[in-house]
Amino acid sequence: MGIELAWNDWVGVTGTLMALLAFYLLQAGRLSGTGIVYQLLNLFASLGVLVSLFGKFNLAVFLLEGAWGAISLYGIGRTLRSRRPPTSSPLA
Structure with missing residues (x-):
């Protein structure tokens, strides 16, 4: 009597x-x-x-993880923008 996990469950556990x-x-x-x-x-x-929600959908988890991913993308963008060297204006 073992636990049988589908591929999407393994991806979810890894996440x-x-x-x-x-x-x-x-x-x-x-x-x-x-x-x-x-x-x-x-x-x-x-x-x-x-990805784990492909097996059994859960709206609360979907909303939480969707927001978590969106906020992570925002943070990544903000970090990458802050690493760029400042551009100099020819008029400055």
């Missing part, structure tokens, strides 16, 4: 473990909350949990 790892590393001071690694871990974690 959950990634979210927990990101949170642990943040709390342990090993990652910065504004760092790209933390944000990517959160993005891929949310995508993994969203």
